[in-house]
Amino acid sequence: MYTHNGKNIVSVGALKESATIGFFKGVLLADKYKILQQQGNIQSARIIKFTNTEDIQKVKAILKSYILEAVAIEESGKKVEFKKNPEPIPDELLEVFEQEPAFKKAFYDLTPGRRRGYIIHFSQPKQSQTRIRRILKYKEQIINGIGLHDEYKS
Numbered sequence: 001m002y003t004h005n006g007k008n009i010v011s012v013g014a015l016k017e018s019a020t021i022g023f024f025k026g027v028l029l030a031d032k033y034k035i036l037q038q039q040g041n042i043q044s045a046r047i048i049k050f051t052n053t054e055d056i057q058k059v060k061a062i063l064k065s066y067i068l069e070a071v072a073i074e075e076s077g078k079k080v081e082f083k084k085n086p087e088p089i090p091d092e093l094l095e096v097f098e099q100e101p102a103f104k105k106a107f108y109d110l111t112p113g114r115r116r117g118y119i120i121h122f123s124q125p126k127q128s129q130t131r132i133r134r135i136l137k138y139k140e141q142i143i144n145g146i147g148l149h150d151e152y153k154s
Helices: 053-058 060-076 091-099 101-109 112-123 128-143
Strands: 002-004 007-014 019-023 046-050
Touching: 002 060, 007 060, 019 060, 046 053, 053 060, 091 101, 091 112, 091 128, 101 112, 101 128, 112 128
Parallel strands: none
Antiparallel strands: 002 007, 007 019, 019 046
8 A cells, every 4th residue: 555645545456366556546547548447346446457577567657657647636635526326226125124114224324335335235136036135144234234344354
């Protein structure tokens, strides 16, 4: 993790078959070389993936310019405008909310990021039965204010 004036700018990650450089506000970078990639449902961050050191050497000057641009964006105070609830709430979850108002309250008491994580997770299965099973599986966790991936945090 690399910061500037206490703000996250760039992260470096090592994976089994590759390495990544991630820009926390990558969506705001001009990316004139079109090398930034969006990962999954992430709205703000963008990464560059490398599979060998030669790839890094080829774009070394570009990386430097992107890092300097990321620092300039942070210094300017620009903010990423996040979409509000971009994922629709699955019908099965709405049905559980109708049946159990306390569960609905507990769900909406979660932080926006935790709610979004659950909505994405509950929406993924194609079959309604699977969506219902997922909702019921995490019901207790939601009532206790725990996010989908909180158990993995140290």
